[in-house]
Amino acid sequence: MFSFAVLATQGHARRGRLTLNRGTVETPVFMPVGTYGSVKGVMPSSLEAMGVEIILGNTFHLWLRPGLDVLRRFGGLHRFEGWPRPLLTDSGGFQVWSLGANAKVSEEGVAFASPVNGDKLLLTPELSMQIQRVLDSDIAMQFDECTAYQVEGRVAGEDEVCRSMQMSLRWAKRSRDEFIRLENPNALFGIVQGGMFEVLREESIAALARLDLPGYAIGGVSVGEPKAEMQRIVAHTPHRLPAAKPRYLMGVGTPEDLLEGIAAGVDMFDCVMPTRNARNGHLFTRFGDLRIRNARYKEDEAPPDPSCACPTCARFSRAYLHHLDRCGEMLAPMLASLHNLHFYVDVMRQVRAALAEGRFDAFAAQFSADRQRGL
Amino acid sequence: MFSFAVLATQGHARRGRLTLNRGTVETPVFMPVGTYGSVKGVMPSSLEAMGVEIILGNTFHLWLRPGLDVLRRFGGLHRFEGWPRPLLTDSGGFQVWSLGANAKVSEEGVAFASPVNGDKLLLTPELSMQIQRVLDSDIAMQFDECTAYQVEGRVAGEDEVCRSMQMSLRWAKRSRDEFIRLENPNALFGIVQGGMFEVLREESIAALARLDLPGYAIGGVSVGEPKAEMQRIVAHTPHRLPAAKPRYLMGVGTPEDLLEGIAAGVDMFDCVMPTRNARNGHLFTRFGDLRIRNARYKEDEAPPDPSCACPTCARFSRAYLHHLDRCGEMLAPMLASLHNLHFYVDVMRQVRAALAEGRFDAFAAQFSADRQRGL
Numbered sequence: 001m002f003s004f005a006v007l008a009t010q011g012h013a014r015r016g017r018l019t020l021n022r023g024t025v026e027t028p029v030f031m032p033v034g035t036y037g038s039v040k041g042v043m044p045s046s047l048e049a050m051g052v053e054i055i056l057g058n059t060f061h062l063w064l065r066p067g068l069d070v071l072r073r074f075g076g077l078h079r080f081e082g083w084p085r086p087l088l089t090d091s092g093g094f095q096v097w098s099l100g101a102n103a104k105v106s107e108e109g110v111a112f113a114s115p116v117n118g119d120k121l122l123l124t125p126e127l128s129m130q131i132q133r134v135l136d137s138d139i140a141m142q143f144d145e146c147t148a149y150q151v152e153g154r155v156a157g158e159d160e161v162c163r164s165m166q167m168s169l170r171w172a173k174r175s176r177d178e179f180i181r182l183e184n185p186n187a188l189f190g191i192v193q194g195g196m197f198e199v200l201r202e203e204s205i206a207a208l209a210r211l212d213l214p215g216y217a218i219g220g221v222s223v224g225e226p227k228a229e230m231q232r233i234v235a236h237t238p239h240r241l242p243a244a245k246p247r248y249l250m251g252v253g254t255p256e257d258l259l260e261g262i263a264a265g266v267d268m269f270d271c272v273m274p275t276r277n278a279r280n281g282h283l284f285t286r287f288g289d290l291r292i293r294n295a296r297y298k299e300d301e302a303p304p305d306p307s308c309a310c311p312t313c314a315r316f317s318r319a320y321l322h323h324l325d326r327c328g329e330m331l332a333p334m335l336a337s338l339h340n341l342h343f344y345v346d347v348m349r350q351v352r353a354a355l356a357e358g359r360f361d362a363f364a365a366q367f368s369a370d371r372q373r374g375l
Numbered sequence: 376m377f378s379f380a381v382l383a384t385q386g387h388a389r390r391g392r393l394t395l396n397r398g399t400v401e402t403p404v405f406m407p408v409g410t411y412g413s414v415k416g417v418m419p420s421s422l423e424a425m426g427v428e429i430i431l432g433n434t435f436h437l438w439l440r441p442g443l444d445v446l447r448r449f450g451g452l453h454r455f456e457g458w459p460r461p462l463l464t465d466s467g468g469f470q471v472w473s474l475g476a477n478a479k480v481s482e483e484g485v486a487f488a489s490p491v492n493g494d495k496l497l498l499t500p501e502l503s504m505q506i507q508r509v510l511d512s513d514i515a516m517q518f519d520e521c522t523a524y525q526v527e528g529r530v531a532g533e534d535e536v537c538r539s540m541q542m543s544l545r546w547a548k549r550s551r552d553e554f555i556r557l558e559n560p561n562a563l564f565g566i567v568q569g570g571m572f573e574v575l576r577e578e579s580i581a582a583l584a585r586l587d588l589p590g591y592a593i594g595g596v597s598v599g600e601p602k603a604e605m606q607r608i609v610a611h612t613p614h615r616l617p618a619a620k621p622r623y624l625m626g627v628g629t630p631e632d633l634l635e636g637i638a639a640g641v642d643m644f645d646c647v648m649p650t651r652n653a654r655n656g657h658l659f660t661r662f663g664d665l666r667i668r669n670a671r672y673k674e675d676e677a678p679p680d681p682s683c684a685c686p687t688c689a690r691f692s693r694a695y696l697h698h699l700d701r702c703g704e705m706l707a708p709m710l711a712s713l714h715n716l717h718f719y720v721d722v723m724r725q726v727r728a729a730l731a732e733g734r735f736d737a738f739a740a741q742f743s744a745d746r747q748r749g750l
Contacts, residue, residue: 036698036699036702036704037695037698037699038699038702038704038705038706040704040705040706041705041706041709042706043686043706043709043710044690045686045690061702065698065701065702066673066694066697066698066701069674070673070674070694070698073674073676073694074676074692074694080692080694080695080698081695082690082691082695298441298445299444299445299448301448301449311418311420315419315420315457316457317449317455319441319445319448319449319455320412320455320456320457322441323411323412323440323441323445323455324411324412324413326440326441327411327413327436327440329411329413329415330413330415330416330705330708330709331413331415331416331417331418333705334416334418334705334709335418
């Protein structure tokens, strides 16, 4: 079962609904990242309580640990990690790319040494599909080559980016063929590459559209390029993807990035930022970001975000979070992660309401003004 | 407000009810330890959900961080840490004792260098009472000298232990006088010392009883002595304390230790064991202890404790916890701490039911047999 309905539009922005094997996902949606089968520092029950409808898992990491034998025994990732709602898994392409010089890319796939035990491994489009078949994620991603922004210290040229993008297209076909051969009952998304070159992005879109996949992602952004470059591609690419299919902007980003993506026609986002920043004492709030380690919060009785309804803000003060962080107490990242995820999820809830009521532009303007106001 | 009612007895064991300024505590009770104002890795809401009625705070730690200015601003520890139910604070005596050679004990108090910033500090009975007045804990503990089991590599002799115990008695009077002078509206407990000498324990009890404090604790056990020594004192001392007052065995211990303490007349316990062991992958279960790091659990689909109703056992497998622990995921200590605390709290709930129904001995025998059976 897979369907996507666009319920309302405003400019390029869309309010939609994704129906997957394990449930429904209201879009635009932010998907928390559970790399190793756990959204770091947050109970699955807390994710459910805040209204999270879909989370991510990382194929590369789960392949290495706990490994396919364990995941097969549990019939997939859902039961293993105790998450009955929809799951999306990436393909491992981004992770092997992140290994840098330790990975060797060829037409066949990516060869690398396991960061866990040093084993020599080769990840191919076919193997990525086989792993994702075991994971049984509701949405699987094609294996792609994440095109680097810089190569050997200089910005990658159009020829290099084009060659990389075209290999990702060939890997998309191989992914699709293997996905079908494996009789995977879930949905496979393609990934648009093309770096910072609009013409290559359009070529990638055209070729992927011919594969008629259930959804499409935009990869190769937020990979070290200047912010303005990312914004140029995010403004250019999403609305050129097939209108009837969900559009997923991978690995992005700040709350502002999300609003820009939505305005450009994106339906789905994932990012480690809410949880990673939380662990570093960086809390997102309606009126700007809050660095809880700052000494100014030592005696501050206010909740992190007075306008927030999350369990952290309902019960705890900035002074308490500051103290927990200073003492290295585990509760500090737990409470901050809970708050940041709630903030992201709640912004998306507000966006969906605004889109449904035809006031997205006004909402986005107010959101931006509020965030810039400062605490 | 302070009262204690013994609702049922069986041998020395008692089923009781403690009424404090912030609520009622059913005894026998296990009190989770929140050293820095947080039970490590566990949300206060989770503690409430599992039925925890009282938690501990450590005067010594909270005095150093966040310090009295912050705690005063919040009107005490309850509001600062978001815990509206009863709180007990220790006196700092055990913590300064733990500093060992870095602390110098005199009649006045204990001089030491702050482990946080090196400041020279002197903790006295009066200062401990002043700090605990700011913390506004429902139960404050007298400042005592925790008598060491060993001095300079040999077991402390009766003369040394006697001198230490008698200083604790003088500190009990000074604590009581300062507690009254400060008009503290809460309850002050005395602490029995006397090391491994029954005669000294009895002398300590007799002198403390003359102070007519609302409750009494047994200190100076679980301080490095052999298990049989601790068991001898735990069997000897509690039931000699005033029968109408609650009895608190400090810093103890394993589930088996708790059952032995209850049989000897103890009403209250605290220990870091459930949370500390959880962080080391050691889970308590009905049929013995489970070391989740053991490779035998890699593919084990069973919950940690199939007989347990906690949120961890309701949703997750041993294989998943094994995996989280191996990957260093924060969710591993979170889920294990939740389970271990639930186990302790639930054992006490079962003990109270058994005492109310006059079947404590049978319960204790079955509990012991189950625990020894193994998983």
